[in-house]
Amino acid sequence: MNYLDLYLQRNNLKRYDVYKKTGISQQLLSNHTNKKIEKYSNKVIMALAEILEKTPGTVLDELLDLERENPAFEAYNPTELLTALEYKYDRIIIKGAYCKEVYKLMKSQLSETESMGFELGSAGAATVLAYAINAARDLFSNSDKVTKDIERKIISYKLEDASEEKVIIRLKQLDY
Template identity: 30%
Template sequence: MKNVLDIYLKEKGLSREAFLKNEAFSEQKLAKVSKRDPENYSEETLNSLSEELNVASDVLLTDLKRIRDSDALFEVTTADELKQKVKEQEDEFLVKGDFRELMKEIKRSQVSETAELGFELGSGGSGTIVARGILRVLNLFENDRKLENLKQNIGHLYTIDFINEDEAKLRLKQLDY
């Protein structure tokens, strides 16, 4: 399920970090709540969110359901947002601007799904694990190993579709099986 709460926060001009500064929610609790359907929020959670956001709980729930039922996706605009979405394995999200070039680079480095499946079959399922381990060790010697690891995670987890000149959509590969 898409992260409805993060989309709502972005619509209101708030980042997750800014929301967490008031310490009403821990990062873990917010991540857990964000992955749930807004209709399944407990009354306590909904009231806490509405209090922090200074909006009536019924209005908040209506807005969250509107986002849930729409085609809206989270739009990544910072490196921290990109890392967060990949770490949490967000179902789908958009990347804009400078990150589009990064997505082109990752897409060029991806092998076809047929080749990947053939490699898995030929190696008895252990090839990808060994290959990823070797790449992680090699990344230890890179100047920006965190970026290299992030690129590998994106390439492994997501399909990348270029929507236009400014946007690319990332979608978890497992959703397409």
């Protein structure tokens, strides 16, 4: 899980902000996105402490607490949702005006039972046909690249809960 971006999000920052205020390279920050907290370099911890005006020990403690918590990623717009989908967060909470669009998208997917029945009934040919249809749809779609990427990646998730204020999706592979 990407604890660095989640930690920055909770502190209303982005990696670019850390780079601009501390001079630490974006490449170094990017290298830490999928690392366990115990593998974070001193340079990154020090930069986070500097920008947040906290001690390095406090930053490290907060990061370790975050790792133990295993929280859901919160997305408020398509770009944040795409980031969460790319890093395959276990749970993603979509809030704000964008949650209605995601709800419609999730409801348009076939359930696992429907998909499995369709694939078994066609002896696997449906999977190839569905791929071809999706490729053709993407080719002629007027949607922007972010929307296409979201539609392609969100298939790996299932709808866990939905209300007018938020939509919660969960990675399907966690159920196996």
